[in-house]
Amino acid sequence: MRRALMVLWAALLLVLFMVVYGGLDQVLPNTLQEQYVANFQEDTGARNAVTGIYLDYRVFDTLFEALMLLVSVIGIIHFSVHEGEGGDRHG
Amino acid sequence: MAEEYRSRIISIIIGVLYPFILLFGFYIILNGHLTPGGGFQGGAILSAVLMSRYLVSPNQDIRLDSLQIVEKMAYALIVAVPLLFLLMGVGGRLDKTVYLVLMNALIGIKVSCGLSIVFFRFVFYESR
Amino acid sequence: MLKVFLVLMVVFAVMAVQTPKLRQAVVYLGIFSLISSFVYLLYSAPDVAIAEAVIGSTLATILYLVALKKYAVYTIYFTDTVDSGLEEAVAARRARILELVEGFCTERELEAHVIYTAEGKEQIQQNHSYDLIVMQEGEAVTVCGSRESYHVDGIRSHLLEKDKGAGNRLRFQVQTEEEEVGP
Known part of the structure; x- marks a missing residue:
């Protein structure tokens, strides 16, 4: 079991290495990236491409990322131990 | 934490750095559409201000429940603002800039509140 | 330049794992985060570099130190x-x-x-x-x-x-x- 896992891991590393150094461009076309980089200034009005992408092209991702942070905060509040029930009153 | 364990060097250095970190955080949030940075990074810096304040004076005098309310309101606004701009149909360049700055500021507020709540919950409520 | 910092990252990661004292390991981890944020900067990703510097070097280090103090x-x-x-x-x-x-x-x-x-x-x-x-x-x-x-x-x-x-x-x-x- 352990040996099989190690073999699998080594194969995964090898594939990763080949993908990274064997040229990712041939595997996946990056026309979308070129289009974003060429057009983001007119489309979004931002001069920082990252902001243009995460607040305009991919705003849906941003919404759910913020929701994820909110849910994790709620979870932490739920699971952290109250020292007495008066914790929230002066907290 | 007893009184003698508190470091005088740390309190003086943080007292000097405090406004600069605050300024840097606001700069990163408000210039997110021009320079590298944005709401998330600036919010994290703003919550680092609160954490360094904990290092100087570990008192429980921060109202976590109001921080929580602020965070939820900010999330509601984060959902509402893109919808609003979408429905109104923005066109001009100024509108887009206003949208970006507004969203960055909201995300910054939300992230700083969230990380502060996580930290102070962990510090004050998580008992051994 | 870049390779020096990559090697330094590996060195600090190994040191953080191998140190017997946990508090020193946390400090090594903070230095590791700082170097990795600089490496992000060299890869021309300043946004990620800022996030890594703030979260990895500041928030995570303070949180680990508080956890060690509590435990x-x-x-x-x-x-x-x-x-x-x-x-x-x-x-x-x-x-x-x-x-x-x-x-x-x-x-x-x-x-x-x-x-x-x-x-x-x-x-x-x-x-x-x-x-x-x-x-x-x-x-x-x-x-x-x-x-x-x-x-x-x-x-x-x-x-x-x-x-x-x-x-x-x-x-x-x-x-x-x-x-x-x-x-």
Whole structure:
């Protein structure tokens, strides 16, 4: 079991290495990236491409990322131990 | 934490750095559409201000429940603002800039509140 | 330039894993985060570099340090090699030495966790992680502190000071090298 896992891991590393150094461009076309980089200034009005992408092209991702942070905060509040029930009153 | 364990060097250095970190955080949030940075990074810096304040004076005098309310309101606004701009149909360049700055500021507020709540919950409520 | 920092990242990662003291490991992890944020900058990703510098070097380091401060358990192994017979005297002596150690723990805000065992010192050192081993052999009490604990010097001076008048025939060791404490 352990040996099989190690073999699998080594194969995964090898594939990763080949993908990274064997040229990712041939595997996946990056026309979308070129289009974003060429057009983001007119489309979004931002001069920082990252902001243009995460607040305009991919705003849906941003919404759910913020929701994820909110849910994790709620979870932490739920699971952290109250020292007495008066914790929230002066907290 | 007893009184003698508190470091005088740390309190003086943080007292000097405090406004600069605050300024840097606001700069990163408000210039997110021009320079590298944005709401998330600036919010994290703003919550680092609160954490360094904990290092100087570990008192429980921060109202976590109001921080929580602020965070939820900010999330509601984060959902509402893109919808609003979408429905109104923005066109001009100024509108887009206003949208970006507004969203960055909201995300910054939300992230700083969230990380502060996580930290102070962990510090004050998580008992051994 | 880039390769130097990549090698430094590997070095600090290995150091963070290999250091016996947890607090030093946290510091190494912070330095690792700082170098990795600089590497992001060299890869021309300044946004990620800012996020990594703030979160990795500041928030995570402070959070780890607070967690270490909260989780301060002081593990004490207690062995005694005395047969039954003078049990009351043994119990009194055990109570006295443990009272000394626990006084030290409350002074330093540690939580004393005492484990009574029949294993010998070498077995404990090989099999368990410990902060202090108290061995009682009749009249003599040998205390052995771990080199990985932060409080070795503190508890040595504490026991030395408190034991001065009592005449417990106390010996204090730090892992391998021995030294005599008390009269």
